[in-house]
Amino acid sequence: MTNYIPTVGVEVHVELKTKTKIFSDARNGYGQMANSLTNVVDLGYPGTLPTLNEEVIMLAIRAATILNCNIQRVMHFDRKNYFYPDIPKNFQITQNDTPIGYDGYVEITKENGETKKIFIEEMHIEEDTCKSAHRKDKTLLDFNRAGVPLIEIVTKPCMTSGEEVKLYLEKLRELLSFGDISDCKIEEGSMRADVNVSIRKNERDPLGVKAEIKNIGSISNAKLGVEKEIERQAKLYDNGETFKPQTRRFDDKIGDTVLMRIKETGNDYRYFPEPDIPFVILTDEMIEEAKKGIPMLPDERRRIYVEKGVLEANANKLVQNRTISDFFNTLLEEKTDFKIASNMLLGDISAYLNREEKELNETTLTKERFLELVKFYQEGTITSKNLKEMLDMILESDKTIADIMKEQGIENITDDSEIRNVIKDIIQKNPESVSDFKNGHDRAIKFLMGQVMKETKGKANPRLANDILLEELKS
Amino acid sequence: MKYLNKGISEIHELLKSKRIKPIDLVEEAFDNIESNKDLNAYITLNKESAIQQAKELENKEVDNILFGLPIAVKDNICTNGLRTTCGSHILENFIPIYDATIVEKIKEKNMIIIGKTNMDEFAMGSSSRTSYFGAPKNPWNKEKICGGSSGGSAATIAARDLLFAIGSDTGGSIRQPASYTGIVGLKPTYGRISRYGLVAFASSLDQMGPMTKNVYENAVLLNALVGKDPKDLTSANKEEEDFTRFIGQDIKGMKIAVPNFLMGDIVTDVVKEKIKDTIKILEKNGAMVDYVDVKYLEHAMTLYQIIAMGEASSNLARFDGIRYGFQAENVKNIEDVYLETRGQGFGEEVKRRIMVGSYLLSGENAKIYYNKALSIRDDMRKEFKKVFENYDLIIGPTTVSTAYDLTDPMDDPRKSFMDDVLVIPVNMAGLPGMNIPVGFDKNHMPIGMQIIGNSFEEAKMYQLASFIEKELNLDLTPGGER
Numbered sequence: 001m002t003n004y005i006p007t008v009g010v011e012v013h014v015e016l017k018t019k020t021k022i023f024s025d026a027r028n029g030y031g032q033m034a035n036s037l038t039n040v041v042d043l044g045y046p047g048t049l050p051t052l053n054e055e056v057i058m059l060a061i062r063a064a065t066i067l068n069c070n071i072q073r074v075m076h077f078d079r080k081n082y083f084y085p086d087i088p089k090n091f092q093i094t095q096n097d098t099p100i101g102y103d104g105y106v107e108i109t110k111e112n113g114e115t116k117k118i119f120i121e122e123m124h125i126e127e128d129t130c131k132s133a134h135r136k137d138k139t140l141l142d143f144n145r146a147g148v149p150l151i152e153i154v155t156k157p158c159m160t161s162g163e164e165v166k167l168y169l170e171k172l173r174e175l176l177s178f179g180d181i182s183d184c185k186i187e188e189g190s191m192r193a194d195v196n197v198s199i200r201k202n203e204r205d206p207l208g209v210k211a212e213i214k215n216i217g218s219i220s221n222a223k224l225g226v227e228k229e230i231e232r233q234a235k236l237y238d239n240g241e242t243f244k245p246q247t248r249r250f251d252d253k254i255g256d257t258v259l260m261r262i263k264e265t266g267n268d269y270r271y272f273p274e275p276d277i278p279f280v281i282l283t284d285e286m287i288e289e290a291k292k293g294i295p296m297l298p299d300e301r302r303r304i305y306v307e308k309g310v311l312e313a314n315a316n317k318l319v320q321n322r323t324i325s326d327f328f329n330t331l332l333e334e335k336t337d338f339k340i341a342s343n344m345l346l347g348d349i350s351a352y353l354n355r356e357e358k359e360l361n362e363t364t365l366t367k368e369r370f371l372e373l374v375k376f377y378q379e380g381t382i383t384s385k386n387l388k389e390m391l392d393m394i395l396e397s398d399k400t401i402a403d404i405m406k407e408q409g410i411e412n413i414t415d416d417s418e419i420r421n422v423i424k425d426i427i428q429k430n431p432e433s434v435s436d437f438k439n440g441h442d443r444a445i446k447f448l449m450g451q452v453m454k455e456t457k458g459k460a461n462p463r464l465a466n467d468i469l470l471e472e473l474k475s
Numbered sequence: 476m477k478y479l480n481k482g483i484s485e486i487h488e489l490l491k492s493k494r495i496k497p498i499d500l501v502e503e504a505f506d507n508i509e510s511n512k513d514l515n516a517y518i519t520l521n522k523e524s525a526i527q528q529a530k531e532l533e534n535k536e537v538d539n540i541l542f543g544l545p546i547a548v549k550d551n552i553c554t555n556g557l558r559t560t561c562g563s564h565i566l567e568n569f570i571p572i573y574d575a576t577i578v579e580k581i582k583e584k585n586m587i588i589i590g591k592t593n594m595d596e597f598a599m600g601s602s603s604r605t606s607y608f609g610a611p612k613n614p615w616n617k618e619k620i621c622g623g624s625s626g627g628s629a630a631t632i633a634a635r636d637l638l639f640a641i642g643s644d645t646g647g648s649i650r651q652p653a654s655y656t657g658i659v660g661l662k663p664t665y666g667r668i669s670r671y672g673l674v675a676f677a678s679s680l681d682q683m684g685p686m687t688k689n690v691y692e693n694a695v696l697l698n699a700l701v702g703k704d705p706k707d708l709t710s711a712n713k714e715e716e717d718f719t720r721f722i723g724q725d726i727k728g729m730k731i732a733v734p735n736f737l738m739g740d741i742v743t744d745v746v747k748e749k750i751k752d753t754i755k756i757l758e759k760n761g762a763m764v765d766y767v768d769v770k771y772l773e774h775a776m777t778l779y780q781i782i783a784m785g786e787a788s789s790n791l792a793r794f795d796g797i798r799y800g801f802q803a804e805n806v807k808n809i810e811d812v813y814l815e816t817r818g819q820g821f822g823e824e825v826k827r828r829i830m831v832g833s834y835l836l837s838g839e840n841a842k843i844y845y846n847k848a849l850s851i852r853d854d855m856r857k858e859f860k861k862v863f864e865n866y867d868l869i870i871g872p873t874t875v876s877t878a879y880d881l882t883d884p885m886d887d888p889r890k891s892f893m894d895d896v897l898v899i900p901v902n903m904a905g906l907p908g909m910n911i912p913v914g915f916d917k918n919h920m921p922i923g924m925q926i927i928g929n930s931f932e933e934a935k936m937y938q939l940a941s942f943i944e945k946e947l948n949l950d951l952t953p954g955g956e957r
Contacts, residue, residue: 044793046561
């Protein structure tokens, strides 16, 4: 197969996490009974008019900021006219002339550590269509989704592989979900990606014929879809064949793209400015207000965690779970051992959460109780074995850690003199082991420690006991 | 006993003193409509619920001047539970489940909606002859058109069926029929009245307004209809005002402009003469009247066609029979649903305008035509603004001639646009405009004068209009006083 240079651009639709729809006061929700979240405005009834949900504007400004876009200060909406049953007015209100954000970028980091800027041509606000379900000779329409606010983010054709597309989509999902802009749940359709793929032989050649892949159900499928499409186009060119610009969809079952339709030339959407919505002027105050709402983003979280002593791998893992990361952020002002804290959250606590299918904020763990827990652990008052035994109580009750330890009989003796007396007694009773130690046999310590634990019924603080034992042996 | 030929203040006193009840007015209105049935002014009557509402009002306090008064509403304004057809087959059986904001306001005042008036299909036309339900007739001469598109509202007021009607005006559709039927009709400033629930024709031009037999009643009704509406982003936030407040004041020192375009060759002599006579009266009473040049007025019709048809082609796209309205039978696929439903559901004029509008917006045309029209419209607004820097009001004829025959051919769309050539500039500039009767031609058909105000200066227009009304003291009841 000849070597070709692929060119890939991505268009992503993201549903915004607003309370109500963009142009009506119907609730914005997912998974409800069909047509229960809709009203006469969403259904395009005669005489109804759009209103404009301000929350949408604020979230869109926030998204534009996060994606390093310039912000359009005077913007309007446009009508995109086409007939289709899923668009109730037979036009979609969108932004054609004045997208709220333009000329932005996000940075991806490739496996070899290299970074690359993915350039964003523009991002605009528009309304979602309704959902159609085809049944035999009928089509059912659910208007719950009609009028849900979307932002569409369009990159420049600047990616060259499925891997880059995957990294870009992962980065975008991370940014938009941490920015509290969207749930970005691909399986629920709150994030949808279409990719445009073409290939050419040389950098100097014009871009090749384009195929658009729609209906991609996951980020890994986006990668696979791009790779398969590059392969398909290369084979055609190698065989001296050509193809027409087309729309394809990714078929999950066969793991490949299939043809949907050949693109007609000159799709005519008869765009014109939406006369029912006056121009929107974005003031400095609005932009400041929107920016204020941006939570700490993943890159900054990772940087701070590492600064606090968390291992880099663990810093990455913490950021992968939003609730755990948010919880971790509440600790940042405190004096604690962040390494232990992160190990504990990612280890036993995460395992528990996975097993119980819970999020951290659905447990009883508070910042105060967690700090107490870390302290006991750091002191050696509780062992990792203790932690496992106590986990149920820690995450499902309101008791203090000290109380839980008492209840569980994990009552460590931390009184120096009490332990010292026990150790002195044991040293006296075991002269052979003492001489073994003095002859350099470290095993003797293990034996003696065993005796200490036996004598104290395991309640001696192991680290303290160890220290005292060494002291006494050396004296 | 007849009450609906009396003035509003007198009727209000009768209601307040319990000498009459709302039901008396409602029954009288329906009797009048019945005896004027041949005018075909109504598409749907609201008899049962109007009578019920009137009875319910008997136990309520008469708390405002519009209380208990019957009103007719143009059939492109949504009324909850009452059929709203837009004069079209495609909405022949459409019953809204919501009220237009203007209807809510009417109901808040406890006015009683008597019925839905006849109109050009989707307000597209200037003689109401494009109505699916047949043309309404002019009470002054039943062989004549009553204008349009608010022809039914004009006819029922001119015939003195009742005191109040609502019309809508996208390119003269209140003022022009008012002129042809000898009544008072106001198109308020764009944004004055919420458009929520008015079935859109051209969103950036549409505005509803009151149609009445006299100036005072017009202003009183306007008082009840205006206001910012959260459901209509283009509605204006203005302080509450009483539009009757200047009525009765003299016009000494008032500065009035007459654009030369409005008195040009396109206007018939009989109309011009009547306007000139009226101007003389104004000058005699201390007003200063100047003829002025206002640029771009001659382009208003072209701009209107581009903007109105472009917007209409998009606004009317929603009528596909999928969610409501007429749907063609025996359709094979989705393509068929669109083609057959819209092909059978819309009349010729509507289809023509959708087609032209779609063409004007397609591909590069949007830039060449629509966007350019919007920018020239801005220039025209500025021109009007300049005039209002030096003048209080603008006047001229409302129509180039009096009402013509119902049988006149309809096949030349350019000719029918002549009906509106003098009223359209007002819509383009978003200004308030009104018609007031100033006389008759030799066949005793009414001639109207147009008064144009600066944005949100309706009160000043009523001042001049009421002065003219008083000075002329015309008998405006077809066939004389009843």
